[in-house]
Amino acid sequence: MASTGQRIALPGRAAVWLGWAFVERQTNLWKRYWAWELVWLVYGVVNTLAITFIAKQVDQAGLAGGQSVSSLVLFLLLGTLVWAYLSAVLDDVSLVVTWERWEGTIEHTLMAPVPRWVHLMGMAVFGVLHAVVRTLLIFAIALPFFSVELGQANWLAAALVIAVGSVSVAGLGILAGVLPLIYPERGTQMSFMLQALILLVSGVYYSVDVLPAWLRIFSVVSPATYILNGIRGAIIDGKGPADLAGNLLTLALFGAVLVPGGIAVFGMAERWAKKTGQLKRQG
């Protein structure tokens, strides 16, 4: 792929400036879709509450009590919040093509002199910022409903896990975004299916130990597994960055593979779409 624009000498500042155009655009777009934002927020809150209430039910039914229930509440609360965060990043990044196709702007965006990696990074940065805001809101709204113990939490370690983990999720999002580029009709559904699979295998609402052995293979290769592990380690067990070094390293490795890999695959898919005329079929 010597053709996707690497020939423009691009100093770091110019790349950031170009990439930021996408962050700004997505912000402008979302402003117009604030009603949807509200829908997702309500959905996120309800989802978080519903799942965490399961733990309360366990308490009231006398299945378990005391300490074990409050740790279950925290376990589930963190699971739903992290999932809200991850799915928001995945959604935003993987919509890179779908959205442009829907608006009819894809050709104009793809012919702009922006190297594809800068474009994709811009989308990823917006995705992460967007997801942070949304998740913090859900967290703030849901927190008063439960009495959870957060005194032991190591917030710095948690933030580190999210920061490092977001890179690999952005990589996954880019890979998922390739599908609508190759399959204009069904690609979006396929990337939602990919999300569902990640939800199943990564231990969002349960420990991955409960999965059948063959499914556990997938949880090993899902970066979400390590993000959830790391976050729970930091907040429930109060582990510090040093205790989570293994986790962080794995996540960094995922990021180092998935982001360049995703960008390369995107480049190949773009080339194929331009060869076969799949970019857009009208006009």
Next chain:
Amino acid sequence: MNEQPLVVSGVSKYFGGGFSARRLLPWKGRDGAGRREPVQVLRDVSFDVRRREIYGVIGANGSGKSTLIRILSTLLLPDAGQVRAFGLDVVQDAGAVRALINRVSADPSFFRNMSALENLLFFGRVYGLSPGDIRRKLPDILARLGFEFEKAREPMSHLSRGQQQKIAVARSFLTAPVLMLLDEPTTGLDPRSKRDVQAFIRRVQLEHDATIVLTTHDMAEAEELCDRIAFIAGGRIVAEGTPLALRQRVADGRPVEGIDMEDVFMELTGRSIQEDEVPAEVMASG
């Protein structure tokens, strides 16, 4: 940048074809083959455009104009042949070419719920312009196109089709491209807006040293704007020359001023501009 703005040599493009598993089903495939026949929409197209020239491409619906424009704008890859813009290959050096060109397409294509201004800010910024630059340049561009600046703050979806098309023209000229690809830029505009846009194109050509490739179905527009015109039929360029030279080719002793350009087109392509182009492959086989 002393190289020629555009050199197109031997470009061909096919669509379709490739493997289709469905065709293998006994009741689908005609000869049991899994391959569909590709359709050739561009056939060995060659021409070049000189500096500051407005080069017109005229052809019936489906004759391959937009396909050609897309190849020139790095949005489609040719199956054969080569295109060089200012000496750069549009496939190999796509990134560098993109910085030099821009395109207006027949459908305006914007983020519908963003305002015209937000759209223009985005599409300008990805060409490296700063928001300040864009805000400075816009009022003048919009005024020349006869577009009220205040309207630019409204969501794109509130604008009429003609107004959207003017924003599309503004978007592409905002980035001051040295090679401009205009695919039916005035389709859907009322007569007055059409004139605004045509005058604007002329002016940009004169003042900004831009080279322009223009497709249109409007013969009067082609004559008025273009220095040279190519007639394309069935994906092939069948005639090329200045409007006058094209008239002379069919004049046959008549005074050239009296000949309608539309008749010239019909005579040289063997069909009318309103007639749809039959896909080349179908034509060849039946």
